[in-house]
Amino acid sequence: MVILDPESNIPLYMQLRTQIIEAIVRGDLALGDTLPSVRGLAGDLGINMHTVNKSYHELEAKGIIEIVPKKGAVIIANTEKGPSNKQREDITEELRPAVAEALVHGMKEADLHQLISELILKMKGT
Amino acid sequence: MVILDPESNIPLYMQLRTQIIEAIVRGDLALGDTLPSVRGLAGDLGINMHTVNKSYHELEAKGIIEIVPKKGAVIIANTEKGPSNKQREDITEELRPAVAEALVHGMKEADLHQLISELILKMKGT
DNA sequence: TTTTTTGTTATAGTAAATATAGAACAGTTC
DNA sequence: GAACTGTTCTATATTTACTATAACAAAAAA
Numbered sequence: 001m002v003i004l005d006p007e008s009n010i011p012l013y014m015q016l017r018t019q020i021i022e023a024i025v026r027g028d029l030a031l032g033d034t035l036p037s038v039r040g041l042a043g044d045l046g047i048n049m050h051t052v053n054k055s056y057h058e059l060e061a062k063g064i065i066e067i068v069p070k071k072g073a074v075i076i077a078n079t080e081k082g083p084s085n086k087q088r089e090d091i092t093e094e095l096r097p098a099v100a101e102a103l104v105h106g107m108k109e110a111d112l113h114q115l116i117s118e119l120i121l122k123m124k125g126t
Numbered sequence: 127m128v129i130l131d132p133e134s135n136i137p138l139y140m141q142l143r144t145q146i147i148e149a150i151v152r153g154d155l156a157l158g159d160t161l162p163s164v165r166g167l168a169g170d171l172g173i174n175m176h177t178v179n180k181s182y183h184e185l186e187a188k189g190i191i192e193i194v195p196k197k198g199a200v201i202i203a204n205t206e207k208g209p210s211n212k213q214r215e216d217i218t219e220e221l222r223p224a225v226a227e228a229l230v231h232g233m234k235e236a237d238l239h240q241l242i243s244e245l246i247l248k249m250k251g252t
Numbered sequence: 253t254t255t256t257t258t259g260t261t262a263t264a265g266t267a268a269a270t271a272t273a274g275a276a277c278a279g280t281t282c
Numbered sequence: 283g284a285a286c287t288g289t290t291c292t293a294t295a296t297t298t299a300c301t302a303t304a305a306c307a308a309a310a311a312a
Binding site for chain 1: 140144147148150151188189190203204205206207208209210213214216217218220221222223224225226227228229230231232233235237238239241242243244245246249250
């Protein structure tokens with residue numbers, strides 16, 4: 001279930017790619033599953049085909065899906081095997097600003113671990 | 127020491143505000159210290175005054191500095207006291223996409239804690 | 253085999269975000 | 283008084299984000 005907020009300061013294509021990733025994490029989508037066609041999903045969400053296409057290509061760049069021309073997009077992310085070195089570095093840089101903000105407000109290492117654990121629970125939950 | 131990358135896809139004002147936060151985390155800037163004037167810092171960095179001003183106002187919105195008109199910007203972030211509820215929620219939402227990406231690539235909770243710990247070390251170190 | 257659907261590419265346009273530039277104002281500091 | 287401060291205003295250029303069509307060629311379905 002994807003819900004986009006057109007008023008958000010977060011671009012639509014980012015909201016979409018994040019929610020697709022979370023759908024995989026929840027198990028709503030699994031390895032080998034195919035994503036809806038760019039036209040189909042765009043129609044359902046009431047947004048433009050190119051916006052969906054941009055999300056898909058970002059997911060492909062992250063190694064989460066594979067786009068087969070003229071066919072469709074298939075999930076290739078292996079939620080069992082760990083991340084590659086590059087993926088791990090990308091994740092680190094993505095975490096950096098938020099971690100810095102946490103530390104500047106006095107959060108301790110243990111607090112951050114707790115917060116992360118809560119986030120994981122919420123994300124994997126209903 | 128602030129270094130900006132004009133070629134980055136990350137806006138200058140975001141790079142700047144993140145690096146100021148990290149400077150506080152490192153201890154290069156402390157509670158009560160005043161930031162350089164918007165004109166002064168803009169000159170040093172070779173960017174526009176308004177760009178620096180935008181960074182400062184984002185830091186103020188995050189409760190990290192206080193801008194006193196006609197005087198300057200003072201650091202009010204207390205790196206000892208924990209974050210407010212709102213700050214904690216903001217940090218959680220900022221972490222969400224990166225955590226989702228980590229999980230989709232098969233990182234386990236313990237792996238993420240390890241990665242966070244490494245990040246904190248790097249951030250507080252030289 | 254015809255039709256539909258697929259991702260891709262190209263062009264075009266609007267709106268917002270980002271960054272710069274210069275000027276003026278009114279307090280603060282020296 | 284002079285220099286410096288953040289603030290506000292106008293203005294402009296560039297990039298990003300999003301939408302809108304259209305056309306293409308290959309795959310899939312009828």
